[in-house]
Amino acid sequence: MTDRSSVTTTRRWxxxxxxxxxxxxxxxxxxxxxxxWVAQMAELRKAGIELVLVSSGAVAAGLTRLGWQGRPxxxxxxxxxxxxxxxxxxxxxxxxxxxxxxxxxxxxxDHDDLSSRQRYLNxxxxxxTLLDLGVVPVVNENDTVVTDEIRFGxxxxxxxxxxxxxxxxxxxxxxxxAGMFDSDPRSNPEAKLLPELSADDSSLEAMAxxxxxxxxxxxxxKVRAARVAARSGADTLILGGRTERAxxxxxxxxxxxTLLKASQEPQAARKRWIAGQLQxxxxxxxxxxxxxxxxxxxxxLLPVGVKAVKGRFTRGDMVVCTTATGxxxxxxxxxxxxxEARKIIGRPSSEILEQLGYKDDDELVxxxxxxxxxx
Numbered sequence: 001m002t003d004r005s006s007v008t009t010t011r012r013w014x015x016x017x018x019x020x021x022x023x024x025x026x027x028x029x030x031x032x033x034x035x036x037w038v039a040q041m042a043e044l045r046k047a048g049i050e051l052v053l054v055s056s057g058a059v060a061a062g063l064t065r066l067g068w069q070g071r072p073x074x075x076x077x078x079x080x081x082x083x084x085x086x087x088x089x090x091x092x093x094x095x096x097x098x099x100x101x102x103x104x105x106x107x108x109x110d111h112d113d114l115s116s117r118q119r120y121l122n123x124x125x126x127x128x129t130l131l132d133l134g135v136v137p138v139v140n141e142n143d144t145v146v147t148d149e150i151r152f153g154x155x156x157x158x159x160x161x162x163x164x165x166x167x168x169x170x171x172x173x174x175x176x177x178a179g180m181f182d183s184d185p186r187s188n189p190e191a192k193l194l195p196e197l198s199a200d201d202s203s204l205e206a207m208a209x210x211x212x213x214x215x216x217x218x219x220x221x222k223v224r225a226a227r228v229a230a231r232s233g234a235d236t237l238i239l240g241g242r243t244e245r246a247x248x249x250x251x252x253x254x255x256x257x258t259l260l261k262a263s264q265e266p267q268a269a270r271k272r273w274i275a276g277q278l279q280x281x282x283x284x285x286x287x288x289x290x291x292x293x294x295x296x297x298x299x300x301l302l303p304v305g306v307k308a309v310k311g312r313f314t315r316g317d318m319v320v321c322t323t324a325t326g327x328x329x330x331x332x333x334x335x336x337x338x339x340e341a342r343k344i345i346g347r348p349s350s351e352i353l354e355q356l357g358y359k360d361d362d363e364l365v366x367x368x369x370x371x372x373x374x375x
Contacts, residue, residue: 004250004253004254004255004259005253006235006259006261007170007235007237007250007251007253007259008251008252008253010049010169010170010235011048011049011050011169012049012050012051012131012166012167012168012169012170013044013049013050013051013052013168013169013170013171013172014051014052014053014054014159014162014163014166014168014170014171014172014234015037015041015051015052015053015054015172015174015247016053016054016055016056016155016156016158016159016171016172016173016174017037017053017054017055017056017057017174017241018056018155018156018173018174018175018176018241019056019057019059019060020175020176021033021174021175021176021241021242022034022055022056022057022060022061022089023057023060023061023064028061028064029057029061029064029088029089029092031092031096033241033242034092034093034096035096035099037174037241037247038093038096038097038099038100039100040245040246040247040248041053041097041136041247042097042100042102043248044247044248044251045100045102045134045136047251049251050131051136052127052131052136052137052139052162052166052168053093053136053137053138053139054139054140054155054158054159054162055089055093055138055139055140055155056140056155057085057089058081058082058085058086058088058089058140059071059078059081059082059085060085061084061085061086061088061089062080062081062082062083062084062085062086062088063081063085064085065084065085065088066080066081066084068081086106086108086140089138089140090104090106090138093138097136102134102135102136103133103134103135103136104135104136104137104138105130105135105136105137105138106137106138106140107123107126107127107130107137107138107139107140108139108140108141108142109123109139109140109141109142109158109162110141110142114161114165117314117315117316117317117333118314118315118316120165120316121315121316121333121335122315123165124165124166125360125361127139127162127165127166128166131166139158139162140155140158141155141158154221154225156173156221156222156224156225157221157224157225157228159171159173159225159229160225160226160227160228160229160234160236161228163228163229163232163234164228164229164231164232164234167232167233167234167368168229168232168234169233169234169235170234170235170236170237171225171226171229171234171235171236171237172236172237172239172247172250173222173225173236173237173238173239174239174240174241174246174247175219175222175238175239175240175241176240176241176242177219177238177240178193178240178243178256178257179193179194179195179238179239179240179256179257179258180193180194180204180207180208180219180222180223180238180257180258180260181193181194181207182194182207183207193258194207194258195255195258195259196258196259196260196261197258197259197260197261198260198261198263199223199226199227199229199230199235199236199260199261199262199263200227200230200263201260204223204260205220205223207219208220208222208223219238222236222238223260226238226260229262230260230261230262230263233262233264233265234262235259235260235261235262236259236260236262237250237257237258237259237260238257238258238260239256239257240256240257243256243257271371279318280317280318280319280320280331281311281312281313281314281317281318281319282309282310282311282312282313282317282319282320282334282338283309283310283311283319283320283321283322284301284306284308284309284310284319284320284321284322284334284341284345284364284365285306285307285308285309285310285322285323285324286301286305286306286307286321286322286323286324286329287305287306287307287324288323288324289305290302290304290305290306291323291329293305294321294329294330294370294372295329295372298367299367300362300363300364300365300366300367300370301321301330301332301363301364301365301370302348302349302362302363302364303341303344303345303346303347303348303349303352303364304345304346304347304348304349306341306345306346306364307324307345307346308345309338309341309342309345311338312338313334313337313338314337314338315334315335315336315337315360316333316334317333317334318331318332318333318334319331319332319333319334319365321365321370328373329372329373330365330370330371330372330373331370331371331373332365332366332369332370332371333365333366333369333370334364334365335360335361335363335364335365335366336360336361336364340356341364343355343356344356344364345364349362349363
């Protein structure tokens with residue numbers, strides 16, 4: 001029997017719901033189904049699980065609201081449909097979550113938000129703050145302004161990138177199939193459900209089928225999304241959205257759907273990624289106390305422990321942390337630019353606001369974005 005104990009212990013999920021589920025295969029938003037998923041997510045929140053919801057359906061909901069029969073091909077018409085549909089979608093989620101006294105927040109992202117280091121960190125900070133506040137962020141691609149050149153391509157990929165962004169432990173992709181099969185169950189009645197595989201399994205592509213009429217992602221995009229999620233150590237669960245209480249039963253360890261496992265833990269994966277970044281933009285010279293704290297306590301680097309700033313860098317750049325004699329201690333993603341850092345080093349975090357006129361973070365480099373170097 002498949003062991004799903006890894007799912008039962010997860011504390012941070014990204015849940016992605018596809019267009020065909022949300023829009024009842026094109027017949028307008030399926031409000032009853034949305035209310036049922038929200039009820040399950042409210043129970044998960046009550047159990048202490050942090051949730052980010054990645055929702056498709058804006059364009060499809062807009063088509064229905066505008067009375068259009070088919071999906072247009074002109075970009076401006078698709079963007080107009082997305083703008084109308086986004087209002088419908090957000091209003092529906094807000095109403096559904098409010099019934100459980102949960103607040104929601106709309107977050108629209110495009111590829112530039114996650115490829116720019118500064119905007120990546122800003123998006124990450126916003127999402128993590130919302131989670132700390134107990135709010136459920138509802139994320140969608142910014143279809144109203146995005147062009148084909150910079151779009152994610154599908155919300156499976158967006159879900160995986162959001163999982164990377166917030167260091168989620170589990171990406172749950174709700175789909176109109178019971179999970180992933182060894183061949184397309186719509187054309188092969190003998191197709192077998194795959195309970196668990198490695199996200200890196202080379203045979204996955206051959207078994208993945210095509211997409212539906214409304215959504216842009218088929219099973220192949222889900223396989224690719226699982227690989228993206230695995231980069232930061234998140235497992236991916238492809239789950240039948242129409243299965244009764246699917247989210248709660250999966251959380252309880254029931255072997256539903258297909259689990260695509262990452263090969264390493266989220267924190268280890270992130271640290272490995274940081275350690276492997278060759279391009280550093282500057283140097284922070286630490287005092288002895290800060291060196292000791294980083295080496296022995298695994299804490300964040302605060303401005304008070306920094307003696308000097310070298311180089312030119314902006315928020316989100318990779319910097320090297322060294323001793324006064326130049327020995328490399330750590331490297332990490334910095335929360336302030338070089339110009340800002342020079343104004344706050346040697347000072348307690350309580351004085352950042354006074355020195356800069358604003359404060360983004362207490363830490364110069366947060367421990368989640370910091371990796372100790374050997375030696």
